Amino acid sequence: MIDPGHAQGTEPAVDQAVRTRLHSRGDRLAKRLPGWMGSIRFRLTAVYSVVVFGLASIMVGAIYVGLRYSLQNQKISAMVIQFPGGQTFIQADQAQVVQALVNQRALNALRLYSFGALLALFFMSLAVGWLVSGRMLRPIGEIAATVREIQASDLSRRIELGGPEDELRRLADTFDSMLGRLDEAFEGQRQFIHEASHELRNPLAVIRTNLEVTLADPEASADELRRTAEIVQRSTERMARLVDDLLVYARKGTLSLERDPVDIAGLVDDATEEFLAPAEAAGIRLVADSRPGLWVVGDRLALRQAVANLLANAVRLSPADTTVRVRAGREGPWVWMAVEDEGPGIDPADHDRVFQRFWRGDARQGREQGRSGLGLTIVRQIAEAHGGEVKLVSTIGHGAAFALWLPALPGAGGPDAFSGLR
Structure with a gap:
């Protein structure tokens, strides 16, 4: 059943x-x-x-x-005749x-x-x-x-279908719009990869140089070893923060920042100490000049990253037997940090372009050939994220001076005499 x-x-x-x-x-x-x-x-x-x-x-x-x-x-007219004997005759028209x-x-x-x-x-x-x-x-x-x-490596081509504004034309325009968005997405990925490699290269170079200098000195004291370890620790912290910020930047296009009181004088001293060994290896004198009482509200690691980017460019591009100065001060409601070098300088026509991504300088002017310029892009982003700005004063053959202007913490220190970069 x-x-x-x-x-x-x-x-x-x-x-x-x-x-x-x-x-x-x-x-x-x-x-x-x-x-x-x-x-x-x-x-x-x-x-x-x-x-x-x-x-x-x-x-x-x-x-x-x-x-x-x-x-x-249609009807046909007819006459029926009946004969004797049963015969019938029909006569029609x-x-x-x-x-x-x-x-x-x-x-x-x-x-x-x-x-x-x-x-x-x-x-x-x-x-x-x-x-x-x-x-x-x-x-x-x-x-x-x-x-x-259309290849994945080249999304610049477009269909650009002509003809009347019909459904097929709208379909082609939709494809072109999609290709444009894909091109922007791929370009963003390439920029992210370049930016990550560029920004991680500076702390890695600092770590390698300090370790090489320390390992080359068999008589290094415990204080020197401790100082090298502290520099390596700060650089690794900076790399970790860089990775986090780059991930956030890739997802949202903005940097994640803390909002804490930051001692600019201490930050300048720490950044200068990190680059003493690379500058000495390149035959460059590195001088720091700041005073206490310079405070801003912001992210210490991000601001140190900005100063480190400026120092890395100055040390890399300055010729031997020159001086790189790192200074800090206050002018009115603003605190400034400046990195000045005696390198080849920058043409005034290129002052705005140096802050663009992947801007390549002229190798004949002494710039490193193939330089991407991402470090300065991050410097400007960090300054603007803190409510400030970055300024450049430079001419060919007379070095360059980059200054970060940040809103000062109210009541912290008095004004200094500094002009030319604002």
Whole structure:
């Protein structure tokens, strides 16, 4: 005996199995058909032909039925004569009889010719539909060809389809808009990779240089070893913060900042100490000049990162036997930190461009060839995130001076004399 509940539970499974078999048979049948029969062009042609053939058949059929009704229902006048012996003679109008025969032949001819015309119309509609659908779908072929030619490494190409403002034009414009967004996304990824490698290179260079100097001195004291360890620790903390900030920047486009009182004098001393060994190895004198009582509200690690970026550029680009100065002071409600070098200088026409991503300086002016300029971009972002700005004063052959201006903590210190960078 079959359980009704069990039978009802198996019905969906049976229906699913039947649908699966039907789909599989349909797929096998579709694979056996020629490729052109599965195209949209063929389907549009078939639909167009069926519609034209159907409408023409309805119209011809309606005409035939109407003519048949009007022609076959005509009355013929006749006189019936009854002879003795049961014979009957019908006398009709000869013209009317001939007309009835002509009408019948006309209907037969109309039926035959209509069938032939409909058959010819069907094949003509196939040909015309194939040509028209091909012409209508030609822009889609152009779109597909252009999209196939676009490589992942070069998303600058666009379809730029011409013609009227129709659905295909809007489709091409949508593709172009999507390609633009993809190009921006890929460019953002490339910028993120360049920025991460550039910003992590500075603390790694500081760690390597300090470790090399310490390891090269077999008589290094415990204080020197401790100082090197502290520098390495600060650099690793900076790298960890860099990774966090770069991740946040990649996700949101902004830096995550703390809001704590920051001693600018101590920050300048720490940053200068980190670069003493790299500067000495490059034959550059590094001098720090600041006074206590310079306080701002901000993120200490981010501000130290900004000063370190400026110092890294100054040490890398300054010639040997020159001096790099790091100074700090206050002017009115602003605290400033300045890094001045005696390097090749920067053309005034390039002062705005040096803060752009991937700006490349002129190697003939003494800049490092292939330099990306991401460090200065981060410096400007950090300064603006603290409500301040970064200024540059430089001419060719007379070095460069970068100054960070930050809002001072109210009541912290008095004004200093400093001008030229604001």
